[in-house]
Amino acid sequence: MATVNVAGHDIDVNEEGFLTNPAQWDEEVAVQLAEQIGIDELTDDHWKVIKFLRADYADQGETAQLRRTSTMSGVGTKELYVLFPKKPAKKMAYVAGLPKPKGCV
Amino acid sequence: MTATDEKPGTDEMIVPKFDEGTDRKLCIICSKGTLDMAYPGMVLGNAALMEGIEVHIFFTFWGLDIINKKTMEHLKVTPVGNTAMHMPQALSPLPGVASFATHMMKKQIEELGVPPIDEFLQQIADAGGHMYGCKMSADMMKLTTDDLFDGVEGIISATDFIELSEGAQIIFV
Numbered sequence: 146m147a148t149v150n151v152a153g154h155d156i157d158v159n160e161e162g163f164l165t166n167p168a169q170w171d172e173e174v175a176v177q178l179a180e181q182i183g184i185d186e187l188t189d190d191h192w193k194v195i196k197f198l199r200a201d202y203a204d205q206g207e208t209a210q211l212r213r214t215s216t217m218s219g220v221g222t223k224e225l226y227v228l229f230p231k232k233p234a235k236k237m238a239y240v241a242g243l244p245k246p247k248g249c250v
Numbered sequence: 251m252t253a254t255d256e257k258p259g260t261d262e263m264i265v266p267k268f269d270e271g272t273d274r275k276l277c278i279i280c281s282k283g284t285l286d287m288a289y290p291g292m293v294l295g296n297a298a299l300m301e302g303i304e305v306h307i308f309f310t311f312w313g314l315d316i317i318n319k320k321t322m323e324h325l326k327v328t329p330v331g332n333t334a335m336h337m338p339q340a341l342s343p344l345p346g347v348a349s350f351a352t353h354m355m356k357k358q359i360e361e362l363g364v365p366p367i368d369e370f371l372q373q374i375a376d377a378g379g380h381m382y383g384c385k386m387s388a389d390m391m392k393l394t395t396d397d398l399f400d401g402v403e404g405i406i407s408a409t410d411f412i413e414l415s416e417g418a419q420i421i422f423v
Contacts, residue, residue: 147261147262147264148260148261149260149261149262149263149264150260150263151263155260158264160264161264161266161267162263162264162265162266163266181263181265182265182266182268210363211300212363212364212365212373213363215373221376222372222373222376222377223376223377226376226377226378230302231268231269231272231302232268232272232300232301232302233300234300235266235268235300236268239266239268248363249293249297249364250293250296250297250362250363250364250365250370
């Protein structure tokens, strides 16, 4: 849809701004994506979630929804809502450079 | 929108509008206590929370079974009178059929990665969802807050619920 410049890299994104090619993502990109949505600092817990999502996507071929992330990443539901406020599932997928999760729960 | 770094060959930055639509408020009334009718309210309430929407769930009449500690893990689905289960209706009341249907549904729900009721209620509470028992139903069934799931904020009257649902969208299940 569009090619934008994030942290010095040319990145392909869809009409909403989500990355369309997860391979173009790296940690510097994550930092800027997070800043753009109001997360000024990525803490160890943020990284724990992001790394889980990246690994799970590589394994499963789809983005983990909130339930899967809360039970498998070691970061619980309450904490996910603190780390990625209001829309945790979409925000963490965005920062991790993955498509929006499709699951319902 | 954030401005791009103006590097040649790149388009203007697109940032998802995550704050859009988060000023909504949703109230869900759960009035039924079968397994199949417990999940719609849970799934919709949880989905709304994941979208940053304020959620209040009111459990009334048989819906109280969903938050009653004694019954919440034992909700059942019955094929009796339920044509959507596509089995001969004459067989549906036979002993064991409801247990089998319940077993099957629980298994399918688990396979989808959807939590059992008690864990689902906890997830909703952890996400900041508000849950209440209905006073008239609790009085009828002689239940107090001690009998209800810990994440339930209290037992409130119908008028309390009408007050707190002001300006909200309401879903009745």
